[in-house]
Amino acid sequence: MSLAYEIGLVAGVDEVGRGPLVGNVVTAAVILNINNPVEGLKDSKKCTEKQLYALNEDIQAKALCFAFGQATPAEIDELNILHATMLAMTRAVNGLSITPEHVLVDGNRVPRQLGVPATPCIKGDGTYACIAAASILAKVARDAQMVDLDRRHPEYGFARHKGYPTLEHRQALIDHGVLIEHRKSFGPVQRCL
Numbered sequence: 001m002s003l004a005y006e007i008g009l010v011a012g013v014d015e016v017g018r019g020p021l022v023g024n025v026v027t028a029a030v031i032l033n034i035n036n037p038v039e040g041l042k043d044s045k046k047c048t049e050k051q052l053y054a055l056n057e058d059i060q061a062k063a064l065c066f067a068f069g070q071a072t073p074a075e076i077d078e079l080n081i082l083h084a085t086m087l088a089m090t091r092a093v094n095g096l097s098i099t100p101e102h103v104l105v106d107g108n109r110v111p112r113q114l115g116v117p118a119t120p121c122i123k124g125d126g127t128y129a130c131i132a133a134a135s136i137l138a139k140v141a142r143d144a145q146m147v148d149l150d151r152r153h154p155e156y157g158f159a160r161h162k163g164y165p166t167l168e169h170r171q172a173l174i175d176h177g178v179l180i181e182h183r184k185s186f187g188p189v190q191r192c193l
Contacts, residue, residue, distance in 0.1 A: 003041050003129040005034045009064075010058040011100035012130025013089050015042070015107075018081050020163030021173070021189050022156075022182045023145055024070040025085050028137035029092035031064045031100055032130050037063050043125040044135040056140040059133045066133075067095030068141055077185040086111040092134075107129045149181060 009031055017025040032038065038058045040051070047055065060066065070093030071084035079087065088109045093103055103110070103118040106125050111120040124131040143162060150159035156172040156179075163169070165188050173182075173192045182189045 003127065003132055005032055005037060005129050006102075006104070007034070009098060009101045010130055011096060011103045012128055012132070012134040013092060013103055013105045014044075014125055014126070014131050014135040014138055015085050015088065016135070016142040017163070018085055019165070020183075021165050021169060022073070022114065022158065022163040022179065023142070023149060023185050024072055025076060025081065025088050026138045026142040026145070027069040027085070027088040027092040028066060028134040028141065029069070029089070029096055029100075030059065030066040030130050030133040030137060031098055032059075032133055033062055033064045036062045038129070038133065041129045041132045041136075043132055044139040045125075046181055047136065052136060052140055053134075055136050059137060062081060063133065065097045066137060067092050067097075069093075069095060070136070073183045076183050080185070081183075082109075083181070090114060104128050104131055106135065153179060 011029045011031045013029045015027045047096040071088040090113050093114055100116055104121050108120050108122055110120050121170040125135040146158045146162045155176050157168050161169050170188050178189055178192050
């Protein structure tokens with residue numbers, strides 16, 4: 001069953017990639033079209049890989065608009081992961097081709113610089129269709145970045161663990177060293193510098 005749609009120009013915002021040791025934190029902002037709903041929307045963490053890709057295509061085809069925002073490992077190291085995530089969310093909202101009337105942000109905080117009213121929504125990706133859609137777009141986009149990084153550095157296993165601090169990833173850091181794409185302010189990476 002699909003999640004309920006919000007009335008009006010409401011943008012959902014979510015992030016993927018706060019916990020990994022490598023790569024960008026990726027955010028998406030989505031304004032869904034109530035007259036052209038996406039069937040089967042749910043939290044990206046509850047989707048199979050096949051569902052993720054099908055929903056990603058459907059969202060991009062049917063949404064009124066969507067945009068991505070990112071913060072790089074250098075920005076994460078300079079600002080910290082929370083502030084870098086807020087920056088990436090602001091970039092996503094600012095990238096929308098339609099200015100939303102309101103923004104629903106997954107989590108317990110909202111970026112200060114949005115310029116439009118916003119509400120934090122704990123577990124919003126399981127409650128609001130627009131946030132679920134954002135979570136799916138952001139996950140597919142970040143996973144694609146990890147697959148690309150895996151092609152360039154297959155010895156780290158990024159396609160499997162998506163940059164999270166798994167035993168495999170931590171061992172690869174010890175064996176092969178720190179890449180420019182690693183977040184140098186994160187403990188397991190710091191210890192290998």
